[in-house]
Amino acid sequence: MTAPAPTRARWLPSRWPADAAGRKNMVLLVQLRWIAIAGQVATILIVHFGMGIRLPVLPMLVVPCIAIGMNIGSLMIVRGRTDISHAELFLALLFDVIALTTQLYLSGGATNPFISLYLVQVALGAMLLHHWSAWGIVVVSAMCAGALAFTYRPLDLSELLEGRLFDLHIVGTWICFVMIAVLLVLFMTRINRNLQDRDTYMAQLRQHAAEEEHIVRMGLLASGAAHELGTPLAQLAVVLGDWRHMPEVTRHPALVEEVVEMQAAVSRCKGILSGILLSAGEARGEAPTVTDVRSFIDGIAQDWRGANPDMPLRCDFGPHDYPRIIADPVIRQAVTNLLDNAREASATYINLMVSRDREWLHIAVRDNGRGFSPDMLVDFGKPYRSSKDRQGSGLGLFLVVNVVRKLGGRVDASNGADGGAMIQLRLPFATLALEEVNDGA
Structure with a gap:
């Protein structure tokens, strides 16, 4: 069943986990580490073979190899989980600080212009970590940078390069500055987006609460x-x-x-x-009953026609076979509320449409009334949001949305291209069906 609706609103419980920001930020750290691995390997090869500065190539290439193993392990952890703990982010940044320290130790220590790359780790720690652990990254980075001023392997320079050492240091410092600026802009904006998504999710949780x-x-x-x-x-x-x-x-x-x-x-x-x-969460103490979908919906329609004889109501079940279900009275009341809302929206006819797929039962109420305003679609399912100018209105849809949410379903609202509105309930057969659902939709 499809709705001719150019404008749609959907209400369903948020599925974005609270710690998804941690997972996304770990992925960003992995991506940053891939960039660091590529940059380290390229720099080592260019400096050693292109510039003639003799580096301990084998030990320095071991560090990127370990980082590759770290990345593979991190990706395996990320794929198998929906959240990443704060401690894991801290350990990932600590690994990057140690890896950078090792490379700097083997290539001139504090005299290496790339020592400023510690600032990237400090900035990431300030964004991603809690107060105490962010300061932990600061302390570790400062200690490592200070130690490199006294303990390091000096560069093995040729006589020609020794006279140009200052110029090479200036060029290296500029390259390091550009790298830090680009990395911070690229990754900080993405981290900020992740944190904003988390804040939005928390705001939704507060609203739901x-x-x-x-x-x-x-x-x-x-x-x-x-x-x-x-x-x-x-x-x-x-x-x-x-x-x-x-x-x-x-x-x-x-x-x-x-x-x-x-x-x-x-x-x-x-x-x-x-x-x-x-x-x-109840309907005047009535217990759920076992019935089939057609009988259940026909019963709702007949009762509603009896209370509203002047309003045409048409039922359409489509060419589907339906399983037997446990008919909770709250579903009956929810559908009745939708029919009442359609009648009060100045409709001259109402269609009650039922369809299904393998996992969901679809119940839709379609009318030719005035439809939803754009503001109503934005605030769909929130209490006291209504186009009716009377106190206390707007609770009907709010209650319907919450009943469907408790049953594990969702609610869609839309305006038709030719006017009117449609509200569709999607109820999971996993909750309703008494028997196994086949594919005969």
Whole structure:
């Protein structure tokens, strides 16, 4: 089933793990290490064979080989996990500091212009690590840089190069500066993006927590309302049932019609109470029943037509076979809420469309009403967001979204190209189906 919708909004629980920033930042460190490996190998070969500065090539090439092993191990860890701990990031940066120290020790120590590359590790530590561990990287880097001023392997320079040592140092310092600037811009912007994604995720968590707190408060209020209103409504329904069969009433068709209307009003009040109780995750104490999808949806449609005889409602199941399901009453109330919203959106007809694939049951309510405003699509599923100008409106969709979320599903909202709106519920068969779902969709 597809929706002719140029404008769409989707509400579903965020699946971005809280520590995904750590995983992404570890990937960035691996990428930076690949660049460092390539740069080290190229520099060693150019300096030794191209410039005639004799370096201990074999020991210096061992360090990139170890770094390659470190990268392979890091990638295997990253692929098998969804989060990376803070300690692992600290150890990765500490390895890079030690590797840089080893290379500098073998190539002139503090006299090597590339000693400023310690600043890259310090900057990364400041961005990625907690306060104490960031200072740990600073301390380790400072100690290593200080030690290289006293302990290092001097460069083996030819007589020709000794006279140009200062010029070579200036050129090396400039190259190091450019490298640091480029690396910081490239990687800091990406790290900032990862941290912003994490902050956005945390903001969503706080929003969800606030909504859950709101639901809990509504649930407590709904429980009190159930105790206060349930018994009087039941008594009123019994009294009206008795009146309907009394001879004094049955002899007057007008009185019979009024009693029927009052019974419908009492039934409507019970339905409203059930809608409020959705916030508590129940529907007036009713237990789930085992049925098939067609019977379940047909029952919802028939009940709604009985309460809204002036509104055309068409059901479309498509050419699908449906499994038997455990029909939770909250699903019935959620679909009823969507039908009520469509009726209140100035629609002249409503389509209730059902389809399925292997994993999901799709239930969509399509109308030809005024549709959703752009602001409504942005805030879809949030409480008290409604186009109806009355106090307390907007809870219907909010409750529907939370019911579907609790069942492991999701809700899509869209506007049709020719007007009207469609809201589609996607419910997982893993939660609903009583039997194994086949591919006969």
